[in-house]
Amino acid sequence: MRPFDYVAPASAQEAVALLAEHGDHAKVLAGGTDLIVDLKHHAGNVSLLVDVTEIPEFLGIEETDEGLRIGSAAKYGEIMEHALCREYTPEIVAASHTVGAVQTRNLGTIGGNLVTCVPSADSAPSLLVLDADVTVAGTDGNRRMPLTDFFVGPRKTSLAPHELLVDIRIPKANLGKPSHFLKFGLRKGQALALVNAAAALWLDDKGAITEPRIALGAVAPKPVRCPKAEAVIAGKQPSDELLKEAAEMAVTECKPIDDFRASANYRRQLVRTMTYRCLKRSVEIASQR
Ligand SMILES: Cc1cc2nc3c(=O)[nH]c(=O)nc-3n(C[C@H](O)[C@H](O)[C@H](O)COP(=O)(O)OP(=O)(O)OC[C@H]3O[C@@H](n4cnc5c(N)ncnc54)[C@H](O)[C@@H]3O)c2cc1C
Known part of the structure; x- marks a missing residue:
């Protein structure tokens, strides 16, 4: 595997700025369970990995006035154990249990799964049926969109080149929906x-x-x-x-x-x-x- 530089920015705006500065040479890294495998085979001109797993807005699972917020860097293992997910969104927990093996679930993130946008992504169906929204960070700040609009086609999301998936939000009205x-x-x-x-x-x-x-x-x-x-x-x-x-x-x-x-x-x-x-x-x- 080719060597690359690694940086762990402290904010979404810092990460977006790095992506804008380095263009095709930079890739976003979360758990790396998809990305590192890809880079081994098709590194192209990638020379910088921008790790988003230390950015506070990308972390955590919490109840807000609007519903449940799941940081995009939340790992499957975290979702499976989290009391709020188990109480309000047990089918997201069930879907997380089916991803890969223990090692994959301990590293892989729900955001990474959605961004890969493979048709078989296991996080997608249980989020779609709860009308989940996503927050996206870009050079002009944050925007929200329904998850249905985030998916565009095989391995293609509506993220613009320097945008990042910040979090996923389940509306309050759907918490605990059968x-x-x-x-x-x-x-x-x-x-x-x-x-x-x-x-x-x-x-x-x-x-x-x-x-x-x-x-x-x-x-x-x-x-x-x-x-x-x-x-x-x-x-x-x-x-x-x-x-x-x-x-x-x-x-x-x-x-x-x-x-x-x-x-x-x-x-x-x-x-x-x-x-x-x-x-x-x-x-x-x-x-x-
Ligand atoms: C052995 C194995 C088994 C697997 N089994 C399954 C399975 O059963 N079901 C399943 O659905 N998947 C499976 N996967 C795929 C993978 O584990 C998941 O898709 C995982 O959730 C990816 O998350 P990650 O954090 O590892 O993403 P990464 O590999 O870090 O990133 C994936 C892609 O998303 C981008 N990205 C990551 N986070 C962000 C962000 N916040 N904003 C913008 N871009 C971002 C990266 O640049 C990269 O292009 C498996 C993978 C392996 C290696």
């Missing part, structure tokens, strides 16, 4: 998802489904929501037939590919089954409230 996450890989551990899926919904006082959300990974160029499947169940009384109808609609909203891990057809079957199971479990959790 939700379920599932991942299916070729093995139980250390496997990328053939499909990952999450659902979240409320039941109103008459038992009808409100604010349903369904999200899928590894079946489209980026992690996606399934608005047509959500519309199938919104405002209706849950039944097995209805949830299966929504799962069938979700199949029409994804565009899986054939690759060496699975055929597109197999992935479509996984979408059908996993969407149904995520919805069913979310309804069960909501019914027990």
Whole structure:
């Protein structure tokens, strides 16, 4: 591996300035579980790593007036142990448990996962179904955007060249929303998802489904929501037939590919089954409230 310089700035603005100054020669480093592997094979002209894991705004998990704030440099291990995540967003905890192995979870960050923007990123579905927002820092300061807009395509986010992902925010109204996450890989551990899926919904006082959300990974160029499947169940009384109808609609909203891990057809079957199971479990959790 080629040698490189390393710097750990103390603020987002300092990090942004370094990225602007060094252009293509600089890369952002968080846990390094993706980046260092990439640099071993395609170092290109990278000569400086800008470590964001010591910047206070990128760290920590806290409850704010608006909801839950998760610093982009929060590691999976931290999320899995954190009392607020376990209480308010158990499916983000569940998704974190499925990432890689212990070593990956002790180094890898939720922000790094979102920025890599691979279609199978395991953090994405459970954040999408909770309507997460992200904060982005750039030369003109910070801006916020829905996570759905952050994902653009395979390995492409809406981050401009010198921008950084600061944190992820779950709105207060969605803390504790009944939700379920599932991942299916070729093995139980250390496997990328053939499909990952999450659902979240409320039941109103008459038992009808409100604010349903369904999200899928590894079946489209980026992690996606399934608005047509959500519309199938919104405002209706849950039944097995209805949830299966929504799962069938979700199949029409994804565009899986054939690759060496699975055929597109197999992935479509996984979408059908996993969407149904995520919805069913979310309804069960909501019914027990
Ligand atoms: C053995 C192994 C198993 C894995 N298993 C899984 C798995 O099961 N599921 C899964 O989803 N992923 C998996 N991964 C991928 C990886 O671990 C995750 O995507 C991880 O969350 C990346 O986070 P990181 O902190 O290590 O990112 P890094 O490697 O440090 O960075 C990743 C990319 O994001 C950029 N970046 C990081 N933070 C920021 C920021 N705040 N702002 C702007 N850019 C930033 C970096 O420049 C780089 O381009 C695995 C990786 C390995 C090596």
